[in-house]
Amino acid sequence: MTDPLVVVGGDAAGMSAASKCKRDSPETDVLVFEKGEWVSYGACGLPYYVKGEIRELDDLVSVTAEEFREERDVDLRTNHEVVAIDTEARTVTVDSPDGTFDQPYEDLLVSTGARAVEPPFEGMDLDGVFTLHSMESARDVRAYLHEDAEWLAAETGSGYGETVHEYAAMESPDAVAVVGGGYIGIEMAEAFAAHDHEVHVFEMLPTLLQPFGEAAADVVAEHLRDQGVHVHLNTAVESFEGDACVRSIRTDSGSFDVDMALVGVGVAPNAELAEAAGIDLGETGAISVDDYGRTSAAHVYAAGDCAEARNLVTGEPDHVPLALTANRAGRAIGQTLAGDPTPTGGIVGTAVVKAFDLEVARTGVIDEERAREAGFDPVSVTITDETRAHYYPGGTEIQITMVGDRESGTLLGASMVGEEGVSKRIDTVATALHADMTVSEVEYLDLAYAPPFSPVWDPVLTAAKVLAGKLEG
């Protein structure tokens, strides 16, 4: 009898692979070890759960553990942590509630995800200081805000542990420090502001949302300030201070009274398990994989936030831990393991984030230094345009930065920010990047026009037109 396909980690990549493999090859045994309780949940929704727009954590689950077991016939073991991989013996060592055991595998998928980076600040262990790294942590944050005592009482009945009670019993915060001005920081600033807390965002770099480029980030910072958020740029956090609870945050620009803090300074791939097994990591620190998700060890695959993916613009491995990449790579590996070899697909680094009333999006290579490292001679323009025909009511400004390569005229990337029509407009540019289009080719795209939806020349076309002019000039 063949050993099973073993999957380590039951979120997007892992469960996509397990489901796809089982569907295409029902005779394959598929065994998933998940160290926590939750599987296949929408971590991207956690800020909106804290904000209160999503009522229950369960709402974030797309497929439950039971459904995987009963409907998809996946042998899913929650509370099972894989602590070692032996790539020679083709076994994993598993800590379970019933003890430790070794499990042989035919093929192995490492989909251990990523974790919130915990910076070495003094006072990280004070009550009221959180990271947003899991369903449980989001519940704790929401409990600490506890504007909603009845809901909490109901929730705590359903077996999620005692921390919720503890946090709900503490005093509700007045001022919240958000440490880190990336996606999570921006989304959480919105969530806290929605609860009428005073919000401070601290960012070490000169701009928020660094991967979105300075021009977009400046618009976001101004918008956050308009919303009453205190934005502290070029500000390094040094420590949290307090007794049991945090009472202030100390930075290189002074101290600020806060009684809650959310630390979102980035994520790191959970690559230690693979590394300890002698599997190669890439320069990014994530697990190195080929176009089919294969690691350096035979029969071992990796996918999701713990693994690299090929950036189609630079041609180099990249680490952009996002949901679509994880789902897609997991699904492709499941298909490969079911007997139909399927590449996991490259990425172009497309991302979008909501920042209060703004949509902010990016794709490709925007950073000029990074472009030069990849061998390009970047030329960039930033334009401001309208989202609708000039005469049609309700239009808003949209700002687009577009970058191209001087020598080849190739499109390299773009960022956008505005109140509407940003999130899907970036996809036009992403598609052009997949097709390796020149900026002039983008200028000639036949895009949709009607007065309620864009000017005759869509802002993407206008940006390309201006950039093409500059590239020729």
Added chain:
Amino acid sequence: MTDPLVVVGGDAAGMSAASKCKRDSPETDVLVFEKGEWVSYGACGLPYYVKGEIRELDDLVSVTAEEFREERDVDLRTNHEVVAIDTEARTVTVDSPDGTFDQPYEDLLVSTGARAVEPPFEGMDLDGVFTLHSMESARDVRAYLHEDAEWLAAETGSGYGETVHEYAAMESPDAVAVVGGGYIGIEMAEAFAAHDHEVHVFEMLPTLLQPFGEAAADVVAEHLRDQGVHVHLNTAVESFEGDACVRSIRTDSGSFDVDMALVGVGVAPNAELAEAAGIDLGETGAISVDDYGRTSAAHVYAAGDCAEARNLVTGEPDHVPLALTANRAGRAIGQTLAGDPTPTGGIVGTAVVKAFDLEVARTGVIDEERAREAGFDPVSVTITDETRAHYYPGGTEIQITMVGDRESGTLLGASMVGEEGVSKRIDTVATALHADMTVSEVEYLDLAYAPPFSPVWDPVLTAAKVLAGKLEG
């Protein structure tokens, strides 16, 4: 001294060419003859002017005649109609307020636009029966609705003629017949409904919005009915009846009492002037042009709604009279005539229309018969998905039809309909068509995801995934 560049028709294509040529080559004399009063206006905005969302006709003008003359140094003659072209002598004959004269040209651009088709129904000349073919006609329609007497009084002071007074003096209509269920028909149904008139839409074909495909059109028809519009499909209009004013509309499915009618059964290219000069028309009836907008006559170009453009999906000349195509071709020809030969660019037939609360969009080849004529073996799927993450509030349904070629796997086209995120999502597919992508390549696009803006797998990816499966099957 060289003769001037002469442009016939001062709307999108003509004024784009004139402006671009003059900007790039200030020494070239540019002479534009426009038979009416208005230049460079947003005809696409007329339904929203009638609806009342746009207050004044002047708001639709992007650049005024004066600005063209004074700021752009274009010799623009309004109320000058070109009545003949002599391609041998290189002259045009012009009827002007001061008499008829011949004007020599170095190069000639025919940008005479298109007109509303006037079907040979009895009673077309009754009061209350309109087409929407010009700024003036839109003003007449709005005057006839005259819910806004003060505004009318003010407007009629500014020299736009007496018809507005006449129409405003007539009785306000109760029920309006919209004849034709294309763009104009749908947009005007929305405009009339906004004024609380009873609205009937009559369409000869089995579906509204025929170029958008049956699946999208069915959703639109249902939505219009939900909005209280009477939708009559498979219904041929025979005549209008009444005394001075229209009182009823007779169809092959019976008569209906109406006291106003808007006939929007399509547009026809104004190609007669060119045809009379011996210039070749294409099979579509529009003026045939090469990739630089050159007609069959030396030194004569054509652009805009009177001319064909190359459809990049079929490789054949096509006639899709839309604003972006006109602007782009005009601009390219202006650049060419300024000494920098520039192709006008192909089209993929992208279009979007607002239908009450819906956005409806299309691109490429959707119609299976047309696909077969172009040498493809079309395979199509229709999926329904959500516009946001399943747990994020406010998401709505989006329906996508996607078509591919069985043998090559090439993407051929798509249509979409939904309450949000349609108008710019179609651009992703349009861009993929420009790049000649396969359906599988579309499935692997790295599109933007965040819970407020799409599911992890954007509906475009899901449609491509399902279609790719069917193409392989």
